Amino acid sequence: MSAPLESVRIIEMGQLIAIPFAMKMLADMGAQVIRLESTGRLESYRGDSVYKNDISGEFWNKGANFYEQNRNKLGITLDLSKPEGRSILKELIATADIFAENFTPRVIKNFGLEYEELRKIKPDIIMVSSTGYGFYGPWANYGATGPATEGAAGLAYQTGYLGGGSPVMADIPYTDYTSGEHTVFAVMAALMHRLRTGQGQFVDISQTQATSSTIPEVLMDYSANGCTGQRMGNQDTAMSPHGCYPCRGDDRWITIAVTTDKQWQSVCWVLGQEAWAADPRFEDSFARWKNRDELDALIGPVTSFWYAHELMHALQREGVAAGAVLDSKDLLFDPHLNERGFYEVVAHHESTGIPPLPYASRPWKLSKTPAVAGKAAPLMGEHNSLILSELLGKTTDEMAALEEGGIIGYGPTDPRPVQRPSLDEQVRQGRMQRYETDFEEQVRKGFLM
Amino acid sequence: MSERALEGVKVLDLTNHIAGPYCTKLLADFGAEVVKIERPGGDPARRMAPFHHDEADPEKSLVFAYLNTNKQSVTLNLKSEKGVEVLKSLVEESDVLVENFAPRVMPSLGLDFETLQQINSRLVMTSISNFGQTGPYRDYRAADIVEYALGGLMYIFGAYDREPLKHAFNQAQFKAGTDAASATLMAMYHQRLTGEGQRVDVSIQEAVATGLRDVVNNFTYSGAVRRRQPNHSGDLSRIRASADGHLIPNPGLGAGFDWKTLVDFLDLPALDDEKFGTPSARLVNAEELGRILDEHFIKQNKYDMFYASHEKRFIFGVVQSPEEVMADPQFAARNYFVDIDHTVLGTLKYPGAPFEMSGTPWEARSPAPTLGQHNQEVIGQRLGHTPEQLAQLRATQII
Numbered sequence: 001m002s003a004p005l006e007s008v009r010i011i012e013m014g015q016l017i018a019i020p021f022a023m024k025m026l027a028d029m030g031a032q033v034i035r036l037e038s039t040g041r042l043e044s045y046r047g048d049s050v051y052k053n054d055i056s057g058e059f060w061n062k063g064a065n066f067y068e069q070n071r072n073k074l075g076i077t078l079d080l081s082k083p084e085g086r087s088i089l090k091e092l093i094a095t096a097d098i099f100a101e102n103f104t105p106r107v108i109k110n111f112g113l114e115y116e117e118l119r120k121i122k123p124d125i126i127m128v129s130s131t132g133y134g135f136y137g138p139w140a141n142y143g144a145t146g147p148a149t150e151g152a153a154g155l156a157y158q159t160g161y162l163g164g165g166s167p168v169m170a171d172i173p174y175t176d177y178t179s180g181e182h183t184v185f186a187v188m189a190a191l192m193h194r195l196r197t198g199q200g201q202f203v204d205i206s207q208t209q210a211t212s213s214t215i216p217e218v219l220m221d222y223s224a225n226g227c228t229g230q231r232m233g234n235q236d237t238a239m240s241p242h243g244c245y246p247c248r249g250d251d252r253w254i255t256i257a258v259t260t261d262k263q264w265q266s267v268c269w270v271l272g273q274e275a276w277a278a279d280p281r282f283e284d285s286f287a288r289w290k291n292r293d294e295l296d297a298l299i300g301p302v303t304s305f306w307y308a309h310e311l312m313h314a315l316q317r318e319g320v321a322a323g324a325v326l327d328s329k330d331l332l333f334d335p336h337l338n339e340r341g342f343y344e345v346v347a348h349h350e351s352t353g354i355p356p357l358p359y360a361s362r363p364w365k366l367s368k369t370p371a372v373a374g375k376a377a378p379l380m381g382e383h384n385s386l387i388l389s390e391l392l393g394k395t396t397d398e399m400a401a402l403e404e405g406g407i408i409g410y411g412p413t414d415p416r417p418v419q420r421p422s423l424d425e426q427v428r429q430g431r432m433q434r435y436e437t438d439f440e441e442q443v444r445k446g447f448l449m
Numbered sequence: 450m451s452e453r454a455l456e457g458v459k460v461l462d463l464t465n466h467i468a469g470p471y472c473t474k475l476l477a478d479f480g481a482e483v484v485k486i487e488r489p490g491g492d493p494a495r496r497m498a499p500f501h502h503d504e505a506d507p508e509k510s511l512v513f514a515y516l517n518t519n520k521q522s523v524t525l526n527l528k529s530e531k532g533v534e535v536l537k538s539l540v541e542e543s544d545v546l547v548e549n550f551a552p553r554v555m556p557s558l559g560l561d562f563e564t565l566q567q568i569n570s571r572l573v574m575t576s577i578s579n580f581g582q583t584g585p586y587r588d589y590r591a592a593d594i595v596e597y598a599l600g601g602l603m604y605i606f607g608a609y610d611r612e613p614l615k616h617a618f619n620q621a622q623f624k625a626g627t628d629a630a631s632a633t634l635m636a637m638y639h640q641r642l643t644g645e646g647q648r649v650d651v652s653i654q655e656a657v658a659t660g661l662r663d664v665v666n667n668f669t670y671s672g673a674v675r676r677r678q679p680n681h682s683g684d685l686s687r688i689r690a691s692a693d694g695h696l697i698p699n700p701g702l703g704a705g706f707d708w709k710t711l712v713d714f715l716d717l718p719a720l721d722d723e724k725f726g727t728p729s730a731r732l733v734n735a736e737e738l739g740r741i742l743d744e745h746f747i748k749q750n751k752y753d754m755f756y757a758s759h760e761k762r763f764i765f766g767v768v769q770s771p772e773e774v775m776a777d778p779q780f781a782a783r784n785y786f787v788d789i790d791h792t793v794l795g796t797l798k799y800p801g802a803p804f805e806m807s808g809t810p811w812e813a814r815s816p817a818p819t820l821g822q823h824n825q826e827v828i829g830q831r832l833g834h835t836p837e838q839l840a841q842l843r844a845t846q847i848i
Contacts, residue, residue, distance in 0.1 A: 004639040017662065029635055049663055051670050064666040115807070132764075134805070137782035142759045147686050147697045148766020154774040156688065156695075158617035161608070167695055167768055168614055169688055171605045171678055177660030178620075179804075181627040186804050188634035189454040189479045193809050195641055196456065201808030209785055212774060213803035214471075214623035220511035221499040222771035223786070223798045234594060234615060237498055242594060244603070244612045251676065253613055255603070257592035316589045323595035325613050327674050328664045331601035336586040342655055343665075357669045363625065363655035364632035365581075368647035369639050419729045423673055429735060430609050430679035432667075439672030 003030025004369040008191065010098040011089070012036065012073070013113075015043055017146070017176035018130045018207060019102035020069040022183035027072035028362055028371040034092065034387055035073045037380065038080065039409035045069065046380070047417050051354045055417035060380055061352050067377045068359060071346060075378025076387050077408050080111050085407050089113075091392050094121045097194075098187060100128040106141045115202035124200040126190045130183055134206030144207065146173025153211035158218055160231035167231065178214060179207035240285070240292040241267070244325065245300045247308040251433055253325035254308045256299070256315065264288065266318035270311075271302050327433065332358065333446050340365075344374040345447050351379070355440070358447050381410040453480025454809035458637060460484070461536075461543040462520065463527075465492040467619050468577050468653060469549035470516040471626030472633065475803075476545075477519035478811050484539065484827055485520045488527070489846060491820045492517075501794050507820060508793040514817045515799055518789065522818035523827045524848045527558050532847045536560070538832055540568050544640065545633055549577040552587050562648045572646040573636040577629045581652035591653065596621035600657025601664050609679040625656035683731050683738030688768065690743070691751040697766035698746055698754065714761050717745055791816035824848050 008031040014020040020035070027033040037043055042060060049064035079085040089111075093099050099118060101108060108114060108129065115127040129135045132144020133152070150156045150169050160168040186203045194200060212219060221227045234255075236242040241264075242257045258264050261284060268277035276282060276298065281291045288295060303311060308324035315322035326334060337343065343358035362371060388394045388408070402408045426432040436442065443449075458481040462473040470485075470492070477483040485492070494516065495507040502509075526532040540546060546565065548555060555561055555576070562574050576582055579591035586599075597603040597615040607614030629651040636649050667673045678684065686699045700711045708727075712720045719741055724734045731738055746754070751767050758765035769777060775786060775798070787801040794816075802811030828834050828848065842848045 004635045007642075021660075025631070049666065049670060053671055064670045065662060068662070068666055133779045134783050137779045139759075139779040143701055143762065143764035144766060145686055145697070145699050145701075145764060147688065148699065148764060151688070151695070151697050151766045151768035152774075152777070152779075154769055154771055155616060155620075156768050157770050159614070161611065161614065166688060166690060168607055169697075170602065170616065171675075172602075172660075172662045172664075174616075174660070178624070178627075181624060181631065181660070182803050184631040185475055185627055185634065186806065188631055188638065189809070190806060191638060192458070192634055192641070193452070193454040193456075195638065197452070199808055201806055204805040204807070206779075206783065206785075206804065209780070209783070210803045212780075212785070213800050214620060214627075215618055216512050216515035216800060217499065217618045218771050219774065219800050220515050220797070222775060224501050224511055224794070225499065225503065227499065228771050229617075232617065234612070236592075236594075239592065242592070244594070244598070244614070246612070253598070253604075255594045255598040257594055259592075316586075319590060321590035321592045321595050323589075323591065323598035325598040325604050326601050327604045327676075328601065328666075328668045329674055331658060332665045332668055334599070336580060336584045336599075337655070337658065339584040340581055340652070340655075342658065358665075360659050360661070360665060363628045363652055363659050364635075365650040366632065366636055366639075366647055367649075368645060369636070421729075421732050423671060425733070426673065430676060433674045433676035435671065435673040436668075437672060439668060443669050 002369060003372050004366065005029045005031040008032070008098065009096045010034070010100060011092050011096045013099070013101040013103065015102060016045060017069055017173055018180050019100050019183065021177060021180040022187070023100055024069055024071050024073065025184045025362060026187060030372055033073040034383070035070060035075050035378065036078050036089065037075065039077050039380070039411065040079060040081070040413050042412040042415070051352070053420050053423070055419055058351070058411065059417045060412055060415065061349070062354060067348070070377030071359065072372060072375050073378060074383040074387060075381065076384050077381040077410070079407050082405070082407055084402065084405065086111055088388065088392065088407070090121050092387070093118055093125060095391065096122065096125065098126045098128060102130040104131060104141050104143055105135050119200065124194060124198055126187065126194060126200045126203065128183060128187060128203045128205065130179060130205040130207060132207050134209060135204040146176045149175040149207040149211060152208045153215070154218060155211055155215055158215070158229055158231060160233070162231070162233035162235065175207050175211045179205055179210040182210040235292055238289065240288040241295050241299055243296050243299070245303040247303055247306055247311065249307065252308050254303055254311050255323045255325060257321040258288070259285070261285065263320045266320050267315065270314050270318055273302060343447070345449065346374040346376050348376045349379055355444070356449055357443065380412070381408060384408050451812070452809050453812070454806060455480040458482070458545065459543045460545045460547060461539050462486065463546065463548040463550070464577070465549065466494050467512070467516065467622035468626040468629070469547055470494065471623050472575070472577065472629040473520065473547055474516050474518060475627065475630040476633065479806070479809065483520040484823070485517060485522050485818065486525050486536065487522055487820060489524050495820070514791060514794055517817035518799070519812070519814050520818060521823035521827060522821055523824050524821040526847050529845070529847050531842065531845065533559060535828060535832070535842070535847070537568055540565050540572060543569070544571065544637060545573045545575065547575045547577070547629065547633065552576070552578050552582050566646060570646055571640055571644055573633060573640055573649060574646070575629055575633045575636070575649040575651065577625055577651045577653065579652070580654050582650045593619045593621045596653050596657050600654050601661055602657050605664060605675055605677055607677050609677050613677065621653050621657050624660065625651055625653040628656050683735035683742070687739070689746040691746050691749050691754065694751050695768035696746065696751040696754055697768070698742065698758070699764055699766065701762070701764040710761070711763070714758070714763065715745060717741065787813055789813050789816050792819065821848065
């Protein structure tokens with residue numbers, strides 16, 4: 001059994017999530033991804049959320065998010081501000097199937113890396129650009145973060161608690177993933193086309209556009225009816241009850257979503273509330289939806305006697321959609337995800353002091369062509385020699401000259417770690433719910449290491 | 450006619466609701482031939498609000514109209530032997546079958562992968578389900594909110610001291626649909642190289658759990674469990690109210706960021722203080738910083754701030770209403786919203802290309818089909834059934 005993309009080589013000039021996440025997915029499925037980085041402009045994920053919050057030593061090889069986004073890639077450093085750096089990049093692109101980047105068009109043009117330039121070097125290259133708002137248009141050169149495009153796309157406007165207040169956004173760069181998911185699809189479509197015709201092309205991902213494409217509920221309503229919905233909290237436009245209710249314990253919750261009368265009867269029975277089942281205010285789905293605020297107010301005080309997981313299983317046994325709200329530890333040890341092998345244990349380079357750790361894998365399983373075995377993200381410059389000498393044939397002297405001239409390197413030129421506050425301080429500020437000092441032992445036992 | 454990326458890829462689409470149809474929409478919009486099999490009453494999404502002019506009618510669901518562009522519709526009763534027979538003859542000449550029933554449904558219809566693979570060894574069968582085709586929660590039910598909860602996104606979403614929240618609408622379904630389209634093409638790539646088909650198992654829960662940052666990692670790297678973030682926070686990427694709405698006044702990350710430039714741009718001397726001068730200091734003094742920023746931005750106009758910030762190469766974001774999205778000059782320059790003419794809905798603007806491909810552009814070749822619109826064309830012409838046989842199928846309510 002071999003991975004499906006083994007014949008594909010990708011040169012990645014990515015940063016943070018949007019492109020690195022997408023290229024990781026392709027690397028998992030066998031593509032050879034050669035990731036470029038700069039020693040002069042340290043990728044912030046390299047030095048953030050470092051193992052045990054310890055910024056001593058080579059902190060840039062200890063960042064959680066860097067490891068999360070760059071599994072199974074080869075890593076080289078190149079200073080693109082120097083002509084020698086740009087020339088090596090072009091040599092690499094000449095050997096590649098795909099060049100993927102998420103910088104603004106301004107940067108790409110400054111480096112002479114537009115598609116029209118690249119196809120002179122490699123006529124069938126597929127170039128993938130991912131930007132906040134798209135490669136052309138009046139906002140093309142506007143830098144963006146995930147929250148900015150979540151706002152621009154129209155998703156944030158509709159999301160938030162009932163009863164006014166501010167829109168609410170995910171506390172992660174959510175649209176980086178939405179656009180990253182679309183990027184994987186776009187690359188696969190371009191590869192399918194190239195396989196049939198031998199032709200490359202330019203793929204222009206606007207992170208905003210990809211996100212707007214996932215909210216037809218409101219954009220079509222506005223387009224056809226001129227309607228703009230209200231922020232609905234966790235309520236639904238048809239189902240009721242539909243919400244997130246408190247459970248036993250500190251900050252514990254369950255979600256419940258009811259469609260049919262039979263499910264509603266089951267909810268009443270499981271919660272021991274026969275009176276609700278007979279109440280005309282809740283007799284059918286329309287009545288329940290009309291009276292959803294009253295219903296929600298009744299349910300919360302009752303669920304709070306239950307442990308979330310117990311109630312989830314009790315409701316699911318009766319055919320009711322219900323799910324405990326999993327925190328990070330619950331998610332890591334979730335029996336269902338682990339039965340499916342969702343987490344993959346990846347070993348880290350000895351020099352980092354990080355033990356083997358489990359990472360989220362992928363949302364798909366392919367029966368005949370599974371993913372490759374997980375290999376940790378590269379140390380800074382780890383594959384300089386492999387790629388530059390073995391693939392491009394640079395001699396030992398040339399390699400020495402490149403290092404001497406600062407074109408390649410093995411650590412940041414200006415190492416400036418960000419010291420996070422202590423975990424106690426983060427709990428005090430409310431950023432963290434809690435922390436557990438025996439986590440290493442728990443992780444080791446949980447994943448049989 | 451321009452070239453199509455997925456020219457020649459034949460998809461048999463047994464999906465309904467959102468996740469499956471978005472998967473096959475992506476395939477269809479980039480050129481695959483998609484035959485959508487609907488139960489005689491139609492895809493339940495045809496009954497999903499919002500409707501055109503609020504008229505609940507199976508041809509007027511706006512979400513259905515969006516999700517099913519470029520597809521053909523054939524009605525088929527899969528609970529009848531004859532219906533299953535017709536389906537199997539379609540499987541014979543398809544590259545891909547996509548379905549998003551509960552995991553027990555396809556085997557119960559005699560349409561498990563092993564059986565279908567005997568009919569067509571090249572077949573890629575993609576199944577999208579709430580929790581995947583295996584595991585203890587396999588048959589558990591879900592709605593989008595349950596996927597948010599069990600996918601780990603909900604716990605960290607919302608206000609510190611209130612119940613966890615989810616995004617509006619059906620984001621988990623769209624994520625899984627996109628993932629399924631990608632995975633299907635990975636299997637198709639292998640099929641085109643080797644002639645071999647296979648089974649693709651996509652889990653909506655895992656689609657959510659794959660797209661998180663600093664969640665599981667927080668625990669494995671430090672033992673910490675992240676909570677929903679407190680309201681008053683100096684986190685520069687937070688949403689803040691303006692005089693006319695909301696904006697995200699994030700100056701921009703990265704090593705080169707200069708605090709003083711931001712202080713000058715905002716003309717807020719109170720921030721010119723060592724309490725806020727470094728990322729570490731800002732984390733410590735987050736609450737005070739948050740208050741100062743809130744008091745400043747509430748007096749500003751969001752688009753003024755947005756455009757002015759980008760002049761200085763800060764990267765502020767703006768929260769746009771649906772109306773503002775549809776009037777957005779960037780979308781306009783990129784012709785994102787496209788007119789699609791539908792026999793019942795007339796001409797409406799739809800969200801268009803999720804991304805652009807220079808050689809094989811996104812296309813709206815045809816609007817969403819009416820129920821059973823292509824029965825004749827697909828079952829009659831493609832499978833070679835005679836008009837009498839078709840009439841027979843219709844009379845026995847197979848189609």
